[in-house]
Amino acid sequence: MADQVDDANELAELELQARLSKARRVSKSHQRAVSHCLNCQELLTEKGTRYCDSDCREDHEKRVKHHAATWAGR
Numbered sequence: 001m002a003d004q005v006d007d008a009n010e011l012a013e014l015e016l017q018a019r020l021s022k023a024r025r026v027s028k029s030h031q032r033a034v035s036h037c038l039n040c041q042e043l044l045t046e047k048g049t050r051y052c053d054s055d056c057r058e059d060h061e062k063r064v065k066h067h068a069a070t071w072a073g074r
């Protein structure tokens with residue numbers, strides 16, 4: 001996987017895409033979904049988008065990190 005700098009860039013990119021995706025979804029709700037939000041399973045219409053918004057991204061990543069820390073501690 002990518003290093004930390006690339007991760008930060010990817011997160012910024014994801015957040016931007018999520019915002020754009022949400023804005024577009026309002027006007028193009030009939031658009032075909034290409035994926036689901038990893039956090040709430042909401043349909044996403046933007047390719048490469050993994051979350052419906054930045055709140056979902058933060059929430060999901062928090063839980064992923066929590067699980068990773070839990071597993072590492074075993």
Ligand SMILES: [Zn+2]
Nearest residue numbers: 037040052056
């Ligand atoms: Zn979501």
